[in-house]
Each structure stands twice: as C-alpha cells, then as structure tokens.
Amino acid sequence: MKTRITELLGIEYPIIQAGMTFVSYLPLVVAVSEAGGLGILTCSDQTPEEVRANIRKVRELTSKPFGVNLVPYTPGYKDFCKVILEENVPVFSHGLGNPFKLLGVKKPAGMIFMPTVGSTRQAIMMEREGADAIMVHGFEGGGHVGYIATTVLLPKVAEIVKIPIVAAGGFCDGKGLVAALALGADGIAMGSRFCATVECPVDENVKKALTEAQEEDAIVSFRYDGLRLRSIPGKGLKNYRGWWSRPWEIVPSIFSMKSAFKSSYKELWEGSRELMRYKIPLMQFVCGCSKIRVTLSDGAVNNGIIPSGQVTGRLRDIPTCHDLIQRIMSEAEQVAKSVADKF
Numbered sequence: 166m167k168t169r170i171t172e173l174l175g176i177e178y179p180i181i182q183a184g185m186t187f188v189s190y191l192p193l194v195v196a197v198s199e200a201g202g203l204g205i206l207t208c209s210d211q212t213p214e215e216v217r218a219n220i221r222k223v224r225e226l227t228s229k230p231f232g233v234n235l236v237p238y239t240p241g242y243k244d245f246c247k248v249i250l251e252e253n254v255p256v257f258s259h260g261l262g263n264p265f266k267l268l269g270v271k272k273p274a275g276m277i278f279m280p281t282v283g284s285t286r287q288a289i290m291m292e293r294e295g296a297d298a299i300m301v302h303g304f305e306g307g308g309h310v311g312y313i314a315t316t317v318l319l320p321k322v323a324e325i326v327k328i329p330i331v332a333a334g335g336f337c338d339g340k341g342l343v344a345a346l347a348l349g350a351d352g353i354a355m356g357s358r359f360c361a362t363v364e365c366p367v368d369e370n371v372k373k374a375l376t377e378a379q380e381e382d383a384i385v386s387f388r389y390d391g392l393r394l395r396s397i398p399g400k401g402l403k404n405y406r407g408w409w410s411r412p413w414e415i416v417p418s419i420f421s422m423k424s425a426f427k428s429s430y431k432e433l434w435e436g437s438r439e440l441m442r443y444k445i446p447l448m449q450f451v452c453g454c455s456k457i458r459v460t461l462s463d464g465a466v467n468n469g470i471i472p473s474g475q476v477t478g479r480l481r482d483i484p485t486c487h488d489l490i491q492r493i494m495s496e497a498e499q500v501a502k503s504v505a506d507k508f
C-alpha cells in the first residue's frame with residue numbers, strides 16, 4: 166500500500182506505533198518496525214546516554230525506519246534532544262511544540278520531524294514551523310488529550326494543511342484505517358492497541374485489563390497527573406481526589422520519579438520549572454506519573470492508572486505486532502472493497 170506517509174517514512178504499511186511513556190521500549194519498537202510499520206521509542210526511564218545506546222540497539226536489530234518520541238517537560242529535556250539530533254534518528258516524534266524552536270537549532274538534514282497536535286490551530290502552527298508530517302490526536306485517544314474528536318479534527322486539519330497527516334486516537338483495526346484515509350489521513354498511529362500486544366513490555370495484568378475494559382472505563386481527568394489524561398483508573402482510585410488526599414505517597418513518588426528519569430535533583434528542579442512553564446501542577450504530576458509507572462511495570466491495576474483510549478472497549482485479544490499489522494491490512498482491503506461495492 167502506498168500513501169504519502171509510507172513514502173515519506175519509507176515504511177511498508179501506513180501504521181505507526183505511537184510514542185508512549187513507560188511503554189514503548191526497544192522490544193515493541195523493533196517488532197513494529199520489523200513488521201513493516203513504524204516503531205517509536207520513548208525516552209522515559211532512561212538517561213540520555215541510555216537512550217543513545219537504545220537508538221543504536223534498534224539500528225542493530227532492524228534496518229527499517231523508526232522514531233523517537235520526546236515531550237518537552239521531561240527532566241533533562243535538552244540533553245535528550247541533543248542525543249536525538251546527534252544520532253540523527255529517522256523520525257523525531259515530539260509530544261508538544263517544536264524542539265528546534267525551543268532549542269534554537271536547525272533540524273538535521275534528512276530527519277523527519279513529526280509533532281503531535283490536538284487542534285487545528287496547533288496543526289497550522291506546526292506546518293508553518295517546518296513539520297514534515299503531523300500526528301493528529303483526537304479526544305478519544307489514550308494519554309494526554311485535547312478537546313476535539315478524531316472524526317471532526319482530522320478532516321478539518323486535512324482540509325487546511327498540506328503536509329502528510331497521521332490519524333491518532335481510537336484506531337485498532339482495518340475499518341479504522343479505511344475511515345482515517347477517507348477522512349483525509351495518510352496513515353494511522355495507535356497507542357492503546359499496541360499496548361496489548363505480545364511484544365509490549367508492560368505487565369501482563371495491564372494487557373489483560375486493556376482487553377477486559379469497556380469504552381466508558383477510559384475517562385479524562387486532571388486528577389491523576391494534573392494534565393488532561395485519558396486513562397483507566399483502578400477500582401481503588403475511583404474516588405481519588407488528588408495528591409493532597411494521600412500525603413503519605415508524596416515522598417515515595419518523588420524518589421520514584423527521580424529514579425524514573427534517572428536525573429539529579431538539579432535536573433528534576435529544571436524539569437519542574439518546565440512543568441510550571443506549561444502550568445502543570447508539580448505535585449500532581451509527580452504523584453500521578455509515579456503511579457502510572459508502577460502500574461505499567463508491576464501490574465497492580467486495581468490501585469493504579471493505565472493511560473488508555475476509549476478504544477480499549479474494542480480490544481479483545483493480545484496478538485503479535487506482525488499478526489496485528491497483517492490483520493489490519495487485510496481487513497482494510499476487504500472493507501474498502503465492500504464500501505466501493507455499495508456505490
């Protein structure tokens with residue numbers, strides 16, 4: 166299959182594994198890229214030098230294209246950026262904003278810059294600032310979300326910008342791929358769906374929870390990490406009011422985040438200033454993030470938080486990345502034909 170995104174990224178299928186904090190580590194990235202999609206590595210829970218080593222390992226394990234994702238409020242942000250630029254990764258997926266503008270540097274030749282946007286205004290701005298493609302993330306998606314549903318945001322953005330568009334938020338199958346293409350996208354990115362795959366390095370309890378939840382279980386709330394997070398809170402957290410309602414969790418959470426970002430107190434302080442710049446409540450972020458990290462790695466889902474999209478209600482199995490991508494592509498072909506037959 167050929168779309169502007171397969172051409173731009175040099176991949177076989179227009180299917181991208183979205184960057185995911187505490188999730189999209191080496192095994193998942195390699196599995197997706199090897200299966201003909203685009204795997205995107207997260208920088209979480211690693212030092213910048215460990216990210217460098219992992220980028221090199223991805224290159225050893227696959228000759229296919231891949232990406233690296235970074236969000237600007239990561240402690241040690243500038244050092245991670247430096248590594249991503251020095252390693253000249255094929256695709257720089259950026260969670261929010263423009264890293265080149267933030268750092269005042271030029272994009273390396275040949276690197277594809279693909280920021281995520283949650284509104285038409287951001288899409289226009291990123292195109293103007295030199296993005297090569299954009300990932301348009303709708304309200305039904307997992308993780309930090311905006312306000313607009315994919316079905317409205319995607320065609321609106323597609324009518325305005327000229328660069329290739331990847332649709333994210335709510336996709337898990339061939340029907341979704343065809344719908345995204347019809348709405349003006351050049352490919353799809355999936356987060357939640359790739360969390361529930363054999364190669365995804367999260368705890369098995371998390372994958373099971375994702376395949377048992379209903380769509381209404383993935384709610385949007387500021388309560389968990391201080392941002393508009395769509396996630397599945399465990400039963401024990403349904404009445405959670407915020408970090409201040411569980412003061413005993415504050416100190417362990419600070420230590421957990423220090424070890425997660427493997428950062429010095431100075432870097433944590435700098436990261437905190439970034440959070441404040443984005444008006445993110447610091448303690449809420451620290452306590453929420455450390456809960457998410459523990460949930461994903463240890464699988465204590467009843468008292469934890471799983472960032473996930475509404476699409477969780479449609480996930481009912483745990484395939485390998487290869488089987489998933491093949492299934493999506495063959496279903497998309499059948500669906501496209503059956504829609505065409507109706508005319």
Ligand SMILES: Cc1cc2nc3c(=O)[nH]c(=O)nc-3n(C[C@H](O)[C@H](O)[C@H](O)COP(=O)(O)O)c2cc1C
Pocket residue numbers: 183184185186188207234235236259260261281302305306307308309333334335336354355356357358360471472473474475476
């Ligand atoms: C567990 C999880 C972690 C995420 N972490 C990030 C992140 O670190 N950076 C980012 O740009 N987006 C992040 N996202 C959003 C995804 O990149 C993607 O846009 C989203 O998952 C798409 O919606 P879907 O879950 O319905 O497929 C995360 C999503 C999930 C589910």
